[in-house]
Structure formats: structure tokens, C-alpha cells
Amino acid sequence: MKKSVLAVFLVGLLALSVFASGCIGGGGEEKEAKAGAIAIVYDVGGRGDLSFNDMAYIGASKAAKDFNLELVELQSNSEDDYIKNLETLAKQKKYKVIIAVGFMMTDAVKAVADKYPDQKFAIIDGYVPDKPNVMSILFKENEGSALAGALAGLIAANDGKNKVGIVLGMEIPVLYKFEAGYRFGVKWAEDYYKQKTGKDVNIDVLYQYTGSFNDAAKGKAAAQAQLQQGAWVIYQVAGGTGLGVFDAVKEVLDSQGKKMGPPFAIGVDSAQDWIKPGVIIASMMKRVDVGVYNAVKAAVEGTFKGGIVELGLKDNGVGLSTVDDVMAMFNSLPEETQKKKLQELGFNSKEELQQYLENTRKQVPDWIWQAVDELKQKIISGEIKVPAPMDKDGIEKVRQAKTWQEMEKLAS
Known part of the structure; x- marks a missing residue:
């Protein structure tokens, strides 16, 4: 940024x-x-x-x-x-x-x-x-990240793509939970998509730890590399470093003459969708x-x-942002700042921004949003458990698992 x-x-x-x-x-x-x-x-x-x-x-x-x-x-x-x-x-x-x-x-x-x-x-x-x-x-970042992974995986599968990405900050235990949840969600999406369509899909997760939480250039470079390899959705889990992920995805869209994804980015921690409307499909809010x-x-x-x-x-x-979450975040800004931000983004009113965010989400079929909500309800009920590794050995086991069911066995 x-x-x-x-x-x-x-x-x-x-x-x-x-x-x-x-x-x-x-x-x-x-x-x-x-x-x-x-x-x-x-x-x-x-x-x-x-x-x-x-x-x-x-x-x-x-x-x-x-x-x-x-x-x-x-x-x-x-x-x-x-x-x-x-x-x-x-x-x-x-x-x-x-x-x-x-x-x-x-x-x-x-x-x-x-x-x-x-x-x-x-x-x-x-x-x-x-x-x-x-x-x-x-x-439980693993739980919220599972929803991000399911969203990314289903968008990719629906568009005939086979790669998604995740760009992370420093390699510390809490970030393993984000990565594990995301991988779990992607595998769950493969299974869900096969049951829905009868088609086998295998989606690779490209990942990179940048070693920083405040270097947007590193985030941008990592995302550019993943986009060049075919990543269709990239989840940023890198604080200020991750702002560069949004820039990288926007550049690809600009080069294609598109105002909205895919490809898409997924934000983290706050409802970041407003930072680059059309680029960020949702954010994994960590409250x-x-x-x-x-x-x-x-x-x-x-x-x-x-x-x-x-x-x-x-x-x-934790949870995926809604348009209401994004507008609540935007509305928390002082009036003068809101006006400046709207001008920068090219909107005449908050209503235009909200409509744009809603239209961005319409680029993704309703059944995908419903599927993500289904996963959310199953996690809340305890029917599905998401692994939360806190060391290198644990995350390696998640990386090697072939199905979400294998991953679930790693959940303590």
C-alpha cells in the first residue's frame, strides 16, 4: 500500500x-x-x-x-x-x-x-x-482459515483452476494454525466439489513465509510468484507485509482490463475488503x-x-467478513477520512462502495457461499474438527495429508 x-x-x-x-x-x-x-x-x-x-x-x-x-x-x-x-x-x-x-x-x-x-x-x-x-x-485461527480455504478452493475448482496460494509473515507457531486451517479448507472444498459435480479436482496450495509483518514489497513479490505459477486465490496472513498481496492481485486484474476478480485475494484479521474493492473477496476476521x-x-x-x-x-x-462487517469497519472512520477514502477509491458515496462490495461477491456463485457456511456450521457444532499444529512437525503432517479426513485425525 x-x-x-x-x-x-x-x-x-x-x-x-x-x-x-x-x-x-x-x-x-x-x-x-x-x-x-x-x-x-x-x-x-x-x-x-x-x-x-x-x-x-x-x-x-x-x-x-x-x-x-x-x-x-x-x-x-x-x-x-x-x-x-x-x-x-x-x-x-x-x-x-x-x-x-x-x-x-x-x-x-x-x-x-x-x-x-x-x-x-x-x-x-x-x-x-x-x-x-x-x-x-x-x-482458533485454524477454524476461520478453514473457511478461507474452502472459499478459495471452491472458487478455483469452479473456474477450472488447480492452484491457490497463501502468503505468511514470520514462521511462528500461531501462523502454522492459519496455514493448517487453510489447507484443511482447500481439501474439504475438493471433496465437496466432487460430491456436487462428480468431478475429481486436486488443488495445490502454494505457500511462502516472508519472515516479516511490515514489508509490503516482500508480500507483493511472494504473491507475484504465486500468481505466475497459477494461483487463483491468495490468502494473506502477513499483517502489513500482506498489503503487497493486494497490490499484486490488482496489477493482474488491471493488466486484464478487469475491475473485479478472479483472481482474488483474501484479507486477514480485520474486514480488509474495502482496502482494494474488487480485489479482496472476503477477509478472515480475527477479532x-x-x-x-x-x-x-x-x-x-x-x-x-x-x-x-x-x-x-x-x-x-474468528470468521469470514460479511459486507456488513466491512461497512462497520469503514463507518468507524471519522467523516472526513471516509470522504477522502471514498474519493481515492473512486466512489461518490458509501452506498456506492457497499454496492461494489456486494457486486464483487456476486462474482462467486451463491452455492459456494452456502457451502462455506455449511462448513462453518459443522465446525461450530463439533461435527468437523480442524487441526491446529503449533510446531514444525505438526504442520508437516498437515502438509502431507491427502484428504481433509486425514487432517482431521491430526486435530487434538
């Missing part, structure tokens, strides 16, 4: 607070006495990634507003900042909860939580099961905002408990 476009977004969604000395203070109206404070430490991807960190901010800012709290934010510029940032906040002894955004902060949270046992912490994607002052908020909000609510209401909280399809913790 071009820096100018990103800047417009930041002016809007992220302008509720001001950057200063590595700390972003967002307390809202100073005239009003606050009922306390919360703090959030971002991962190196940072605010403005249009996905993971931004979703955490949305949850924290909503909680701060609803519970009349001061919100203090710290950005981590490198992994060396994790402990320093957490300890800077903890030693102030004023925060109802300190939220650490991202798996990479797990060790830092463990260390600082031991040093400050009276301070409550919540970590997104970190596994800290045994500390009474640490709430670990995890997500980090819900997890953060719930952690603050528990700290405020005195129900905070250490241990694991895991949010899946059943809990609205």
Missing part, C-alpha cells in the same frame, strides 16, 4: 491519539475525570498495519471510552523494546490491565509478570497458562478487538482471571 494511502487511514482510525516520545497518549477529553487507566504495548508491526495491531487498538479504545479510562500506548520498534516497554508501564502501578499484542512478547510478559505480581496483564496470542496475573487470549475489550471489561468488573481464553467460530472470535 502506498504511504499516502496509509497516511489517510492513520489520520482517521488512528488519530484518536497522538504519537510522542515512543508513547501514544489517548485519554480522550482531559476535562473529564477518568476512572482509571489501561495500557497497550504493540508488536513491531505497529499501528497502521490495517490488521492485527489496529484491531487491538480498536478494542482498547472502545473499552477506554465505554469504561471512562485513560488509554496509554507504547510502540515496540524492535524485540529489544518488549521488556522495557512492559516494565515502564508496570512500575507505574496505575493500570487496571496492560495488554501485550503478539506472540513475540510471550517471554517478556512472563518475566515482567513475575516481577510485578500485583499488575494484571493480557497477552494476545501468547501462551502463558500458569500465572494468576496473566490472561492469555488465543484464537483481536473482542479479545482486548473482554480483557479490559474483566479487569474493570473484577472478574479478571489468569489462564487461557480461546475464541473460535462459536464465540465470534
